[in-house]
Each structure stands twice: as C-alpha cells, then as structure tokens.
Amino acid sequence: MKKVTLVLFAMSIFGTTTFAQIKKTTTASVAFDATTPTDDWPRATNNSVVCAINTKNGKIEFKLDINNFSFKDNNAKIKEHWLDPKCMNGAKFPNATFAGKITNPKAVNFKKDGVYNVTVSGNLKLHGVVKPLSTPATITVANGALTANAEFTLTSADFGVSHPGEGGGKVSKTPKLKIVATLK
Amino acid sequence: MNKIIKWFLIIALFLGIFSALAYWYITKQFDNTKEIKSNFSVNTNIFNKEFEENDSLANLKYKNKTIELTGKIKEIKLTDSLAVVVLQSDSSEIDIICDFQTSSITEVKNLKVDSFTTIKGICSGMDNTKNTIETADDMSMLEDDDEGSMLDDIKTISMIRCTLKNYKK
Numbered sequence: 110m111k112k113v114t115l116v117l118f119a120m121s122i123f124g125t126t127t128f129a130q131i132k133k134t135t136t137a138s139v140a141f142d143a144t145t146p147t148d149d150w151p152r153a154t155n156n157s158v159v160c161a162i163n164t165k166n167g168k169i170e171f172k173l174d175i176n177n178f179s180f181k182d183n184n185a186k187i188k189e190h191w192l193d194p195k196c197m198n199g200a201k202f203p204n205a206t207f208a209g210k211i212t213n214p215k216a217v218n219f220k221k222d223g224v225y226n227v228t229v230s231g232n233l234k235l236h237g238v239v240k241p242l243s244t245p246a247t248i249t250v251a252n253g254a255l256t257a258n259a260e261f262t263l264t265s266a267d268f269g270v271s272h273p274g275e276g277g278g279k280v281s282k283t284p285k286l287k288i289v290a291t292l293k
Numbered sequence: 294m295n296k297i298i299k300w301f302l303i304i305a306l307f308l309g310i311f312s313a314l315a316y317w318y319i320t321k322q323f324d325n326t327k328e329i330k331s332n333f334s335v336n337t338n339i340f341n342k343e344f345e346e347n348d349s350l351a352n353l354k355y356k357n358k359t360i361e362l363t364g365k366i367k368e369i370k371l372t373d374s375l376a377v378v379v380l381q382s383d384s385s386e387i388d389i390i391c392d393f394q395t396s397s398i399t400e401v402k403n404l405k406v407d408s409f410t411t412i413k414g415i416c417s418g419m420d421n422t423k424n425t426i427e428t429a430d431d432m433s434m435l436e437d438d439d440e441g442s443m444l445d446d447i448k449t450i451s452m453i454r455c456t457l458k459n460y461k462k
Contacts, residue, residue: 131443133443133447135379135388135390135447135449136368136370136377136379136390138375150319154374154375156370156375156377156390156392157377157390157392157417157449157451157453159444159447159449161443161444161447163443168443170442170443170444172420172444174417174420174451176417177392177417177451177453179392179394179395179453179454182320182322182395183322183323183394183395183396183454184320184321184322184323185321185322185323186318186319186320186321187319188323203420203422204420204422208442291370
C-alpha cells in the first residue's frame with residue numbers, strides 16, 4: 110500500500126513538473142511602429158497574441174492575427190490600408206508566426222527570480238514569407254511567471270510588403286516591433 | 294489688384310476645404326462600439342460550443358459581427374494604455390480574448406476575476422489554421438524538432454474594439 114502511495118505521489122510530482130515546463134499566454138502584446146518624422150499615424154498594437162515558452166529546451170513560439178491590430182486613435186482608414194491586398198493582405202495571410210529557441214538557455218534560471226539577457230533565434234513568417242530572425246531579449250522571472258521582452262526592426266521588402274506611403278516618407282520601410290509576453 | 298485678391302481668396306478657400314476633407318478621410322475612426330447595434334447576444338457556453346462543434350460554420354456566423362457576450366472572467370490585463378479581458382465557459386478550453394477600445398479602457402478597472410460580465414465587441418473569429426513550424430531555406434535549426442507546435446492545444450476566439458455592455462460611471 111505504501112509503495113502504491115509512493116508511486117502515485119511520484120507520478121503527481123512528475124505530472125506537475127511536466128505541466129509547468131511549458132509556460133503560455135493568450136494575451137501577449139505586439140506593438141508595431143512604422144512612424145516617420147513626417148507621420149505619426151502608422152503604429153498599432155495587437156493584444157491577443159498567443160505565445161508559449163518551453164523552459165526545458167528554450168523553445169519559443171508565438172502567433173498573431175494580422176486583423177487584430179488596433180491603430181492609433183482607433184483609426185479605420187490606416188487599418189483598411191494595412192489589411193489591403195497591396196499591403197499585409199490580411200485576408201490571404203491572416204497570421205504571423207515565430208518559432209525559435211533561446212540560443213543560450215543556460216543563461217536563464219527559470220526557477221529563480223531575476224532578469225536574464227538572452228538571444229532568441231528562429232523563423233518569422235509574415236505575409237506568407239519565412240525569414241530567419243535573431244534578436245536580443247530579456248526574460249524576467251518573478252513569482253513563477255515569466256515576462257519576455259524583445260524589440261527589433263524588420264525590413265518590409267524582405268517579406269514582400271510594400272506601401273505607397275513608403276515612397277513619400279510617410280511609412281517607415283523598417284518598422285519596429287516590440288513584444289511583451291507574460292507567461293504562466 | 295482686387296481681381297488678384299479675389300482669386301487668391303477663392304484658391305485659399307478651395308485649398309482649405311480640400312485639406313479639411315483630406316484630414317477627415319485620413320483620421321476617420323471606427324464607430325464607438327457602444328453606438329453599434331448588436332447582431333447577436335449570447336453566453337460563452339453556447340458561443341464556445343458552436344465553435345467546438347463546427348468552427349468554420351461558427352466563423353461564418355460570427356466573424357466581423359457585433360456581439361454581446363456574457364460569461365465568467367478568467368483573466369484581466371490592465372495598464373494605462375490597454376485592457377484585455379479573457380472570458381471562459383463552463384466546459385470548454387477555448388479562451389475568448391476581448392481587447393478593449395481605447396475609450397473603454399477605464400471601464401475594466403472594477404471588474405474581478407471569476408465574476409460574470411457582458412462584453413460587447415467585434416468578433417474576429419477563431420483561428421483554425423494548423424500550427425506548423427515554418428523553416429526558412431537557410432535556417433535549419435528546427436528541422437530536427439519533431440515535437441510539433443506548443444500552440445496546438447491553445448484555442449482562442451478574438452473580440453476587438455470591446456466595451457462593457459452595462460457600464461455606468
């Protein structure tokens with residue numbers, strides 16, 4: 110009887126550990142900023158980004174719906190341009206995804222509170238085009254939750270995205286993306 | 294001389310009207326969700342069940358429609374610049390992510406997790422595309438990874454430009 114209890118106890122501990130290994134969220138935020146000195150309008154946020162981190166092997170994934178971006182001042186016209194077939198083509202390419210890994214996972218002690226600097230490398234799929242991406246990021250561990258922060262710049266042309274405003278200097282050709290995800 | 298001034302004033306007037314119209318066109322906002330007539334009023338149990346039974350059909354029915362959704366609050370994310378409320382149902386694992394419009398952010402501050410509320414917003418539907426690990430031609434670091442996607446068991450339905458249905462200041 111004692112052996113059975115011990116086995117059940119060990120199984121429950123193993124199960125709990127396995128479950129906690131992958132941290133997830135459905136409310137990560139991605140901020141997009143293609144503003145220029147002459148135009149402050151093309152910036153938007155998406156707060157329903159799905160993200161997961163495997164604390165054992167450092168694997169990271171996120172996925173967002175292009176249609177869920179909200180532009181500055183709830184602007185309807187810029188969002189219409191954003192989703193247009195000539196720009197992001199939200200109907201044909203509704204999702205952007207990233208799958209990668211923390212290249213230095215040993216730099217993070219996921220069980221100890223602290224702020225850890227890491228490098229994340231992987232593949233970003235945007236507008237139907239997959240490109241490698243490597244960026245510095247920070248992971249903050251606090252009370253069992255992880256907060257991942259990353260900020261990087263993309264070149265729109267690399268993903269086959271162009272906007273008429275780029276030529277007039279109203280939309281940046283190298284927009285910045287900022288990601289904040291708190292995972293539990 | 295008077296003729297020149299007259300033409301100058303006419304051109305200035307046209308330029309002024311053109312600029313005002315252009316500014317109105319460029320800065321046009323989405324309608325406040327509070328002012329939009331709802332297409333559906335439903336609770337999260339029925340809503341999620343419809344998506345579980347046939348997500349394609351439910352997307353056809355609800356996507357881009359204005360919905361009043363009543364359900365239990367699973368999670369609240371609130372800062373000065375954003376408010377997101379996650380609604381859940383009794384038996385489904387689907388999270389309904391409600392991203393609030395800027396003018397309604399302060400409405401969220403009195404909400405509590407595990408309480409019930411009614412949120413009105415525009416449904417973006419459920420993402421039913423398969424999660425695949427995409428690999429660039431010149432990036433093979435994930436090719437040997439056969440674990441599949443960690444996102445496969447996460448199901449969400451998105452609502453955007455949300456507001457509280459019965460909010461009173």
